[in-house]
Amino acid sequence: MSVDSDAGTASASSSRDWYFPSPPFLHHQNISNYPRRFPETPRFSPVPEPSPPQRAFHHAGLRRRVGFARRSDQPLRTDRRDDAISVRKSENSGERASAPKKAIGFLGQGLEFRARWKMAVTVAVLITVFSSLLYQNFSLHNQVNALQEHISELETSLLACNLSESIDSINSFAGDTDDLPSKSLKRLALFVSVTLLSIPIFAFKFIDYVSKQRSSENISEEVSLNKQLAYQVDVFLSVHPYAKPLGLLVATLLLICLGGLALFGVKDDNLAECLWLSWTYVADSGNHANSEQIGERLVSVSISFGGMLIFAMMLGLVSDAISEKFDSLRKGRSEVVEQNHTLILGWSDKLGSLLNQLAIANESLGGGMVVVMVERDKEEMELDIAKMEFDFKGTSVICRSGSPLILADLKKVSVSKARAIVILAEDGNADQSDARALRTVLSLTGVKEGLRGHIVVELSDLDNEVLVKLVGGDLVETVVAHDVIGRLMIQCARQPGLAQIWEDILGFENCEFYIKRWPQLDGMHFEDALISFPDAIPCGVKVASLGGKIILNPEDSYVLEEGDEVLVIAEDDDTYAPAALPMVKEASFIHITRPSRKPQKILLCGWRRDIDDMIVVLDAFLAHGSELWMFNEVAENEREKKLIDGGLDISRLENITLVNREGNAVIRRHLESLPLESFDSILILADESVEDSAIQADSRSLATLLLIRDIQAKRMPMVTQVHRGSFSQGSWIGEMQQASDKSVIISEILDPRTKNLLAMSKISDYVLSNELVSMALAMVAEDRQINNVLEELFAEEGNELQIRQADLYLREGEELSFYEVNLRARQRREIVIGYRLANAERAVINPPSKSNRQRWSVKDVFVVIAEKE
Numbered sequence: 001m002s003v004d005s006d007a008g009t010a011s012a013s014s015s016r017d018w019y020f021p022s023p024p025f026l027h028h029q030n031i032s033n034y035p036r037r038f039p040e041t042p043r044f045s046p047v048p049e050p051s052p053p054q055r056a057f058h059h060a061g062l063r064r065r066v067g068f069a070r071r072s073d074q075p076l077r078t079d080r081r082d083d084a085i086s087v088r089k090s091e092n093s094g095e096r097a098s099a100p101k102k103a104i105g106f107l108g109q110g111l112e113f114r115a116r117w118k119m120a121v122t123v124a125v126l127i128t129v130f131s132s133l134l135y136q137n138f139s140l141h142n143q144v145n146a147l148q149e150h151i152s153e154l155e156t157s158l159l160a161c162n163l164s165e166s167i168d169s170i171n172s173f174a175g176d177t178d179d180l181p182s183k184s185l186k187r188l189a190l191f192v193s194v195t196l197l198s199i200p201i202f203a204f205k206f207i208d209y210v211s212k213q214r215s216s217e218n219i220s221e222e223v224s225l226n227k228q229l230a231y232q233v234d235v236f237l238s239v240h241p242y243a244k245p246l247g248l249l250v251a252t253l254l255l256i257c258l259g260g261l262a263l264f265g266v267k268d269d270n271l272a273e274c275l276w277l278s279w280t281y282v283a284d285s286g287n288h289a290n291s292e293q294i295g296e297r298l299v300s301v302s303i304s305f306g307g308m309l310i311f312a313m314m315l316g317l318v319s320d321a322i323s324e325k326f327d328s329l330r331k332g333r334s335e336v337v338e339q340n341h342t343l344i345l346g347w348s349d350k351l352g353s354l355l356n357q358l359a360i361a362n363e364s365l366g367g368g369m370v371v372v373m374v375e376r377d378k379e380e381m382e383l384d385i386a387k388m389e390f391d392f393k394g395t396s397v398i399c400r401s402g403s404p405l406i407l408a409d410l411k412k413v414s415v416s417k418a419r420a421i422v423i424l425a426e427d428g429n430a431d432q433s434d435a436r437a438l439r440t441v442l443s444l445t446g447v448k449e450g451l452r453g454h455i456v457v458e459l460s461d462l463d464n465e466v467l468v469k470l471v472g473g474d475l476v477e478t479v480v481a482h483d484v485i486g487r488l489m490i491q492c493a494r495q496p497g498l499a500q501i502w503e504d505i506l507g508f509e510n511c512e513f514y515i516k517r518w519p520q521l522d523g524m525h526f527e528d529a530l531i532s533f534p535d536a537i538p539c540g541v542k543v544a545s546l547g548g549k550i551i552l553n554p555e556d557s558y559v560l561e562e563g564d565e566v567l568v569i570a571e572d573d574d575t576y577a578p579a580a581l582p583m584v585k586e587a588s589f590i591h592i593t594r595p596s597r598k599p600q601k602i603l604l605c606g607w608r609r610d611i612d613d614m615i616v617v618l619d620a621f622l623a624h625g626s627e628l629w630m631f632n633e634v635a636e637n638e639r640e641k642k643l644i645d646g647g648l649d650i651s652r653l654e655n656i657t658l659v660n661r662e663g664n665a666v667i668r669r670h671l672e673s674l675p676l677e678s679f680d681s682i683l684i685l686a687d688e689s690v691e692d693s694a695i696q697a698d699s700r701s702l703a704t705l706l707l708i709r710d711i712q713a714k715r716m717p718m719v720t721q722v723h724r725g726s727f728s729q730g731s732w733i734g735e736m737q738q739a740s741d742k743s744v745i746i747s748e749i750l751d752p753r754t755k756n757l758l759a760m761s762k763i764s765d766y767v768l769s770n771e772l773v774s775m776a777l778a779m780v781a782e783d784r785q786i787n788n789v790l791e792e793l794f795a796e797e798g799n800e801l802q803i804r805q806a807d808l809y810l811r812e813g814e815e816l817s818f819y820e821v822n823l824r825a826r827q828r829r830e831i832v833i834g835y836r837l838a839n840a841e842r843a844v845i846n847p848p849s850k851s852n853r854q855r856w857s858v859k860d861v862f863v864v865i866a867e868k869e
Contacts, residue, residue: 353774367394606685
């Protein structure tokens with residue numbers, strides 16, 4: 001055949017010989033040069049099959065041509081191949097410009113193709129495994145049918161031959177065939193267990209695949225599916241407290257069930273035995289050592305490995321639970337299961353004195369329970385309380401960490417079952433402290449269970465008292481610390497020695513106020529009730545007909561009615577009781593006219609936020625024509641503005657005149673500019689600028705006290721004898737003691753440790769402010785009715801504690817019993833509660849043996865409750 005004809009043939013058949021060689025090529029004589037791909041010996045039949053007729057294959061589009069050709073066509077085909085290569089090169093040169101743009105798309109398609117390929121392979125493997133198992137099941141079924149047919153034939157032949165031995169062999173063979181369905185069931189159980197174990201793996205793979213597909217298709221989607229599922233699991237574990245142990249229990253049951261199915265598939269035991277054996281593998285990983293077959297060993301090792309993981313997780317959960325519980329106990333997060341306890345909310349430097357007073361008050365009961373809750377670490381609170389140097393006398397103090405503004409924390413300390421709740425003022429800014437106290441009262445009023453006890457609130461500013469009482473209502477009793485201390489300082493400045501009396505009455509260490517009902521006193525006059533208690537001193541009556549109003553120092557003619565209660569001063573609530581009326585000699589009246597009040601000259605050193613209230617009280621107590629000198633670092637032109645902002649109208653002052661001096665109370669030359677020797681009383685205040693630090697404030701007050709006493713001692717003439725103390729004549733403390741005899745200095749002390757210094761030197765009649773406030777808080781916490789008594793004793797009007805000279809009630813050397821002295825005092829509408837002898841250091845409140853007579857001196861003094869002058 002010529003080249004043209006071959007070319008024509010090639011062109012005619014160009015559409016069919018791109019993939020397959022042409023028929024002439026298959027019959028070419030040089031076909032032996034190609035290696036044979038099939039065996040020469042036919043597999044099924046030696047008879048050759050006729051060659052099929054030639055068919056033309058047509059394919060649309062340009063295809064790559066397979067390189068099969070006849071030898072005679074090689075040059076021509078080579079040229080055509082060169083032409084095709086040139087065409088492809090030109091096409092490739094045009095496509096190179098767009099290649100970078102398509103690279104990213106080809107990469108994404110490759111990744112997608114790879115993921116789909118993995119998915120397809122996985123599905124194919126599953127289908128193959130399932131198909132093989134299904135095929136084995138059908139083949140076994142066919143074998144069973146064949147064996148049953150064979151058995152029926154054998155039984156027929158045996159019946160014909162009447163061979164009994166053959167029948168026995170057939171029965172045994174039939175028994176073997178009965179095991180075939182059980183083996184099929186075991187294989188099915190093994191397949192089910194493996195399939196169930198594989199489901200989570202494929203599920204995670206599918207979720208990951210779907211997440212990748214969504215992220216590739218929707219770029220704007222922010223959260224993938226696997227993250228959403230992880231978040232839902234996290235929420236479930238966080239919301240449900242028992243989710244972790246419940247999940248662990250479910251995992252354990254699944255492992256036991258799946259392990260039992262797998263063992264049932266590889267062992268000859270029944271399902272129940274396999275489940276129990278699976279549990280033993282889970283509980284003890286060493287039990288699988290007795291396994292013999294390879295399948296049984298694989299399954300047992302897998303179950304034991306899962307059991308180790310489960311018990312490791314269980315150990316972790318138990319360890320975390322125990323650690324969390326101990327951590328909760330250590331940090332004070334556990335609930336307090338108490339009732340009739342005293343709850344203290346807040347922390348300040350008054351806490352130590354308050355705990356001490358509560359411990360003394362509960363000593364007669366064998367101890368009590370005090371719970372302290374504050375936003376501090378429990379260990380720090382317990383360490384600070386352990387450093388307090390006093391005996392708790394059987395009282396237990398429980399610390400809890402929490403906020404009084406959160407109802408859940410309040411419920412944690414059994415707030416509804418507490419008999420008293422004390423809210424301490426925070427150290428620092430007074431307005432912020434009172435605002436927090438107000439929010440705490442609001443939280444307490446919101447307790448659903450209600451409150452069994454009352455609320456005692458310590459405030460720093462008197463102006464905030466009305467708002468707190470408005471919010472708390474009848475549940476609230478307020479103690480304004482600055483106001484109480486200011487009034488005490490004024491009373492002690494007017495009457496030296498009164499500070500010690502208040503310490504004895506407010507604290508639980510000596511005698512204090514108690515209110516109790518005594519039915520045997522009904523119908524008795526108060527004058528007779530006054531001498532009916534050998535171990536107590538009646539001071540007033542709680543009148544039932546007036547709604548429980550307490551009347552201090554009532555008239556002698558008042559008759560006790562049913563329901564009335566008697567207010568007394570006694571050592572404890574169980575140490576006194578009324579007795580028969582004693583034989584008392586008729587008291588003769590001694591008419592002594594007390595001299596009228598004289599104008600006084602008082603100096604205030606320092607500036608307090610409530611100094612305007614102190615000025616009002618001084619104006620009520622002092623005689624007309626008195627002078628009040630104010631010496632502090634506040635500029636004189638700013639003082640009047642501050643006093644007016646505080647609510648003081650200077651023009652309405654009736655008895656005192658204000659004298660302003662500017663200077664620093666710890667600088668000697670500033671103090672020397674004042675006429676210190678001419679003042680009747682000097683009040684050293686804890687200055688507002690340093691009152692946040694107790695030590696710094698006390699250091700400043702102590703320095704001011706020593707400087708003033710030294711200046712006074714230098715300006716006053718020296719006395720040859722020093723009556724008080726053991727200091728020698730000419731010593732600097734001896735000189736200061738002589739100065740203190742002519743001038744009274746009251747120092748506001750915040751730290752109890754400073755008390756010992758002043759008590760030893762005896763150069764000042766001090767006021768321990770924080771301790772006195774703590775005593776008042778403790779008394780009101782034990783009995784809220786006492787707050788009304790204290791308010792009247794501190795007020796400008798009504799009754800107050802006073803120190804009287806003995807010459808008002810007796811003559812020099814006269815022998816009288818305490819009852820007789822009290823009856824003489826009743827002629828002046830006064831109640832004597834104690835006395836201090838001329839040679840004694842301290843006063844005696846509620847003296848024992850009131851019926852015994854003793855010799856008195858006019859230099860003795862008596863402590864009385866009397867109306868303010």
